[in-house]
Amino acid sequence: MKIAVMGTGYVGLVAGTCFAELGNHVTCIDVNQDKIDKLKEGIIPIYEPGLDTLVKRNVAQNRLHFTTQAPDAIRDAKVVFIAVGTPQSHDGSADLKYVCAVAETIGEYLTVEDAIVVCKSTVPIGTNERVRSIVAERSKVAFHIVSNPEFLKEGAAIQDFMKPDRIVVGSESDHAVAVMDSLYGPLVRTGAPIIHMDVASAEMTKYAANSMLATRISFMNEIANLCSAVGADVSQVRRGMGTDRRIGKHFLFPGVGYGGSCFPKDVRALRKTARAYGAGMRILDSVDEVNEAQKMRIVTQVVSRYGDDLSNMHFGIWGLAFKAQTDDMREAPSLVIINALLERGATVSAFDPQARETAHEELGESIQYANNVYDAAEGADALLVVTDWAEFRHPDMDRVLGLMKESPSLFDGRNLYDPEGMRAKGFAYYSIGRGANPTK
Numbered sequence: 001m002k003i004a005v006m007g008t009g010y011v012g013l014v015a016g017t018c019f020a021e022l023g024n025h026v027t028c029i030d031v032n033q034d035k036i037d038k039l040k041e042g043i044i045p046i047y048e049p050g051l052d053t054l055v056k057r058n059v060a061q062n063r064l065h066f067t068t069q070a071p072d073a074i075r076d077a078k079v080v081f082i083a084v085g086t087p088q089s090h091d092g093s094a095d096l097k098y099v100c101a102v103a104e105t106i107g108e109y110l111t112v113e114d115a116i117v118v119c120k121s122t123v124p125i126g127t128n129e130r131v132r133s134i135v136a137e138r139s140k141v142a143f144h145i146v147s148n149p150e151f152l153k154e155g156a157a158i159q160d161f162m163k164p165d166r167i168v169v170g171s172e173s174d175h176a177v178a179v180m181d182s183l184y185g186p187l188v189r190t191g192a193p194i195i196h197m198d199v200a201s202a203e204m205t206k207y208a209a210n211s212m213l214a215t216r217i218s219f220m221n222e223i224a225n226l227c228s229a230v231g232a233d234v235s236q237v238r239r240g241m242g243t244d245r246r247i248g249k250h251f252l253f254p255g256v257g258y259g260g261s262c263f264p265k266d267v268r269a270l271r272k273t274a275r276a277y278g279a280g281m282r283i284l285d286s287v288d289e290v291n292e293a294q295k296m297r298i299v300t301q302v303v304s305r306y307g308d309d310l311s312n313m314h315f316g317i318w319g320l321a322f323k324a325q326t327d328d329m330r331e332a333p334s335l336v337i338i339n340a341l342l343e344r345g346a347t348v349s350a351f352d353p354q355a356r357e358t359a360h361e362e363l364g365e366s367i368q369y370a371n372n373v374y375d376a377a378e379g380a381d382a383l384l385v386v387t388d389w390a391e392f393r394h395p396d397m398d399r400v401l402g403l404m405k406e407s408p409s410l411f412d413g414r415n416l417y418d419p420e421g422m423r424a425k426g427f428a429y430y431s432i433g434r435g436a437n438p439t440k
């Protein structure tokens with residue numbers, strides 16, 4: 001099948017590459033010339049495990065192409081995916097300018113009769129109808145609209161795309177549904193369902209799913225904070241509650257708050273939609289508020305130990321990306337934490353296995369960028385663990401201790417280490433919700 005994917009970011013590049021891997025002929029389009037040039041040279045502009053090999057294989061097989069020239073790609077395509085960004089606008093709603101711009105281009109150049117325009121971007125209820133009317137104003141051929149929200153996670157995007165829990169297809173067109181079923185057929189042979197529904201419900205499903213996951217995180221962060229206050233251990237509580245099948249064990253890890261390109265903006269966009277329809281989303285108001293506070297939790301711990309003036313103090317940071325296995329810095333809690341330390345006069349040296357470049361775009365020269373965990377710890381009064389990269393789990397902590405200043409502190413924002421073990425080594429050890437933290 002000939003497919004065009006508009007927007008070659010995390011979602012567009014992964015989806016386009018995976019569709020090519022299934023034997024389709026895919027052209028990925030982007031307005032970012034630099035990104036397309038890199039891809040043409042075989043350089044993958046994002047870090048996503050396994051993507052490099054898959055892109056190279058499909059380019060070599062002549063099934064995957066990259067271009068900035070939308071018209072050619074759209075003219076040929078039977079299915080055109082919209083996978084451009086829908087960032088948060090100033091009032092909290094989803095900014096649809098990129099979606100509307102590509103809808104105009106699609107309408108202009110759609111040529112294949114009964115082509116299918118599929119919105120993969122996360123968009124508020126009613127957006128697909130807006131896309132339909134934008135395309136209809138321009139298109140000379142009949143076309144069909146599908147809402148097909150994407151559920152992949154950065155860091156495991158290929159696996160999620162190739163082995164989805166489910167695929168949601170929202171459309172009123174039998175023809176479009178049949179084409180989508182055939183496109184996704186190879187991915188659901190082991191039984192994952194393709195769930196058919198109306199367009200508005202598909203749009204809503206994506207927001208509801210992300211908001212539920214964000215809610216679980218904020219809920220557990222509040223439980224963790226209470227655990228600290230009452231002297232309970234949230235890790236034990238998590239196991240005790242997560243084994244209940246009605247609750248399930250995923251997304252119950254407390255930490256430094258959620259970030260990334262989806263949860264924060266999607267929670268806010270759904271709150272905005274609710275307000276626009278005169279319906280409150282008080283739970284999500286709190287989810288957002290709790291999350292903002294949680295990003296400062298570790299800073300509060302630092303201030304409780306060292307006071308508000310951190311001048312002449314040096315901090316090591318492990319982890320900059322918003323989570324492990326990605327280089328994505330969008331809404332990363334590390335940004336809030338680092339800026340709070342800098343504002344209080346501290347100096348910072350940070351290490352992230354993948355996000356050095358993307359972090360530099362946000363933080364510039366305001367911090368030092370370390371080459372590994374040990375460099376980041378060298379000469380530090382305190383170490384903050386912000387992202388749970390696997391390589392942070394078992395470093396040589398005696399070496400780390402030896403590199404740091406006397407009486408160092410370890411602020412473990414991801415609960416990676418054994419509190420007793422770390423205290424026995426000589427760290428003043430702080431965690432998120434595993435018993436009382438040091439008082440000073």
Ligand SMILES: NC(=O)c1ccc[n+]([C@@H]2O[C@H](COP(=O)([O-])OP(=O)(O)OC[C@H]3O[C@@H](n4cnc5c(N)ncnc54)[C@H](O)[C@@H]3O)[C@@H](O)[C@H]2O)c1
Pocket residue numbers: 006007008009010011012029030031032035083084085086098101102120121122123150151152153154261262
């Ligand atoms: N990143 C995720 O984990 C994830 C997961 C599920 C859903 N989503 C949703 O998918 C959508 C895309 O997210 P992303 O993270 O891939 O975004 P991204 O910012 O990584 O990529 C978007 C791309 O679209 C390009 N673009 C903008 N205007 C264009 C135009 N007119 N023509 C062609 N390309 C254009 C940009 O240059 C950019 O490369 C968003 O709605 C997001 O909420 C993201």
